[in-house]
Each structure stands twice: as C-alpha cells, then as structure tokens.
Amino acid sequence: MASGTLTVDLDALVQNWRALAGAPETGAVVKADAYGLGVGPVSRALAKAGARTFFVATAEEGADLRHALGEGPEIFIFSGHMMGDTEMLHDLALTPLLNSIDQLQRHLEALPKARFGIQLDTGMNRLGMEPAEWAAVKDMVMPSNPALLMSHLSSADEPTSAMNLSQLRVFKEMTEGCNAPRSLAATGGTLLGADYHFDLTRPGIGMYGGAPFQSGLPVAYLELPVVQVRDVEAGESVGYNMGYVARQPRRVATLAAGYADGLIRAMSGKAKLFYGQRECPLLGRVSMDLITVDITHLSDTPASLTLLGRQQSVDTLAQGAGTIGYEILTSLGARYTRRYSGG
Structure with missing residues (x-):
C-alpha cells in the first residue's frame, strides 16, 4: 500500500466524550x-x-x-x-x-x-x-x-x-x-x-485525545509505509539542501508521507517515529510526499513505522514541531487510507 493508514478508534472517542x-x-x-x-x-x-x-x-x-x-x-x-x-x-x-x-x-x-x-x-x-x-x-x-x-x-x-x-x-x-x-x-x-x-x-479537542485532557485515550493512529531502504555512507547527505549529513554510516528508510499529508515542515529533523516501542528519528527535511528516517539500530527491515498512537500523542508530536495538537489533527491529509474501529 502506497499511502499511510489513519485508524480512528471510535470507542476511545466515545469514552473520552463520556469522561468529559x-x-x-x-x-x-x-x-x-x-x-x-x-x-x-x-x-x-x-x-x-x-x-x-x-x-x-x-x-x-x-x-x-x-x-x-x-x-x-x-x-x-x-x-x-x-x-x-x-x-x-x-x-x-x-x-x-x-x-x-x-x-x-x-x-x-x-x-x-x-x-x-x-x-x-x-x-x-x-x-x-x-x-x-x-x-x-x-x-x-x-x-x-x-x-x-x-x-x-x-x-x-x-x-x-x-x-x-x-x-x-x-x-x-x-x-x-x-x-x-x-x-x-x-x-x-x-x-x-x-x-x-x-x-x-x-468538548472538542479532548474527545480526540488532545490536551488539556491529560487522561484522554488516544483516538488517532497513523502508520506510514516504507517505500525504500538505503545505506548512507559517512559524509553523504539526505534530502533537500543537505538537510542531514551522516557522520557515520546510516541505514535510512524513506516513508510515503510529507507536508501534503499534514506532516508539517517544522517537523524536519525533530520528529520521531516508532517501530514497536523503539524510537526512529526523522532525518533531514520533510518534503511534499516523503520523509526519511534513521533505522540503523533496527535488526529488522520494517514495512511501516508509527507516527501517532500509544507511543506518541498528537501533543507530543506537535511539541517537537513548535505547534499544538489541533494543528496536527486538522492537517491530516486526504491521501491516507482511513479506517474506523468500534463505534
């Protein structure tokens, strides 16, 4: 599948609404x-x-x-x-x-x-x-x-x-x-x-798992597919304008999502993705359709990585980009395959 998968947990949404x-x-x-x-x-x-x-x-x-x-x-x-x-x-x-x-x-x-x-x-x-x-x-x-x-x-x-x-x-x-x-x-x-x-x-943002409702359940789960994996040698750069230059050999995954999908450019070089519970830092600049992620420390070659879910809330992701969870959620693009569970 070429597009990311956005899963919305409607049972969690309803539970947050009731809790508020x-x-x-x-x-x-x-x-x-x-x-x-x-x-x-x-x-x-x-x-x-x-x-x-x-x-x-x-x-x-x-x-x-x-x-x-x-x-x-x-x-x-x-x-x-x-x-x-x-x-x-x-x-x-x-x-x-x-x-x-x-x-x-x-x-x-x-x-x-x-x-x-x-x-x-x-x-x-x-x-x-x-x-x-x-x-x-x-x-x-x-x-x-x-x-x-x-x-x-x-x-x-x-x-x-x-x-x-x-x-x-x-x-x-x-x-x-x-x-x-x-x-x-x-x-x-x-x-x-x-x-x-x-x-x-x-209630609004709290229903969707955002601050200031700290005990809210996560509602949005975003999984991004890996398009290609490559080895980058020391001294080589990754992405536009040499946004990242490797100091030592790196294994880099290219994922199918970018600022056209709501991954705002301010995330460049700051955001983290996850393979299970293992953090994978975003390298270089976010481009329109693609991001590049360091997977050197993984023994497996992942088919996808997680951007939103239990490992990382919309507010944690937003904080690293200098924005708020509202902007992350409302920017999610139309290209994702959307799935709904519960409800």
Whole structure:
C-alpha cells in the first residue's frame, strides 16, 4: 500500500466524550471535519452514544453534518448567520449562534420563526456581542427564546489564569435573569470544574485525545509505509539542501508521507517515529510526499513505522514541531487510507 493508514478508534472517542461529561447536557464540537478525523463516522458514533447537540464552524460544515446525522440532533453554527446562509439554515434546520446586532437583524428578518442562539463576548474579543451591545438588545431578544447563550474562554488550558474567573464573572453578569440554556465550557473549561459547566458543555479537542485532557485515550493512529531502504555512507547527505549529513554510516528508510499529508515542515529533523516501542528519528527535511528516517539500530527491515498512537500523542508530536495538537489533527491529509474501529 502506497499511502499511510489513519485508524480512528471510535470507542476511545466515545469514552473520552463520556469522561468529559459534567453539565446536564454534553454536546460535541465536530468542526473542521471532526478535527480531521471524519465528521460522518465521528458524529454518528457520538450520536449513537447519546450526543444530541453538535457544533461546527460554518453553515457549509453544518450541511455536511446534517447529511451525516439526518433529522433530529441540533447543529449550532459558530460563525452565525452569514450573508448567503439563509436558505441552507432554513432547509437543513441549522441553528446559528448570532454574533452581532447585524447578524441578529439579518436572522430575524429572513427567518423570524427559526431557532437561533446568541454568542457573547466575555473578554476574548473574537466573536460575540460585547456587554453594551447585548444590554441594548437583550430585552428584545429574550422573548424569542434563544436556544442557547454561549461564550468561549480564552485561557481555559491555563487553569490558574485570572482570565478564567474574569470571563466567568462577566458571563454570569451578562446572562443573569435570562431564561435560556447557557454554555461557557469547551474541553478546558469543562476541566475547570462545575462552576463553568452551566447547562451545556461542548468538548472538542479532548474527545480526540488532545490536551488539556491529560487522561484522554488516544483516538488517532497513523502508520506510514516504507517505500525504500538505503545505506548512507559517512559524509553523504539526505534530502533537500543537505538537510542531514551522516557522520557515520546510516541505514535510512524513506516513508510515503510529507507536508501534503499534514506532516508539517517544522517537523524536519525533530520528529520521531516508532517501530514497536523503539524510537526512529526523522532525518533531514520533510518534503511534499516523503520523509526519511534513521533505522540503523533496527535488526529488522520494517514495512511501516508509527507516527501517532500509544507511543506518541498528537501533543507530543506537535511539541517537537513548535505547534499544538489541533494543528496536527486538522492537517491530516486526504491521501491516507482511513479506517474506523468500534463505534
């Protein structure tokens, strides 16, 4: 097989989702094609496990999710009601989280009887109505029974950050007396404790085995095939621009994956792959379709090496490349053979 194999453990995903439950209801964030792991299989496994509320970034993602799930589950759209979204929101029963007075006006004029939620800005300054904006329209909005009032924590992955308590206080002030379900916590907020849970939590990265959910099970397993093995003599170089020069004889395996498959170029000379539990360092630069790996210390000639799995999490791999697990997962390319277990 010429392409790598990405195996997604749906049972582990569901177990992580259940472990992150805390509020009366636990939703699921499946934006960006379920963080790169496949929105259809992932969302169906979560729905089978009991999830009834899902979150995506755009109406287009919501359309894909509705086709995967069918009628029934509620699908919230973080970007709200954008120009050109009206027909899609109506026909597929998608629920926009309105971020501004302009979006509120657009929605109420175009779809006066359709469900909507409100996103509030409690200090992140990214999406949502600021306190003064919300105060100006709250009394007009609440009689329409919004499906959700939500905000997003900027520093939930830093439990001691003063920003968490500040945003919690602002969220309580902005929603005081509002008879509507409330949501503040994604994965990090869920781990901060019950004060942040309100009516609905919406775990994302933690479901997929990423930080800050340290006890999460691995969900993504990535195996890369060996295309060729060669002997490199001392003084010879490997890869583009002599990115690695051998000081002594090396046995080098060329594997079928590169930055076109989500192995970002910043991994060059830093990442590790595994043969069982034995580490095999990546040599030289990551190229578009190929990487080169030192297997000198192996007595066998491997057919493949492991990049993600129990030996190495997405966050460990990301740390070596100076990034975060989110980028690793969402960058996984379309060329992998995808397999799903469990669910």
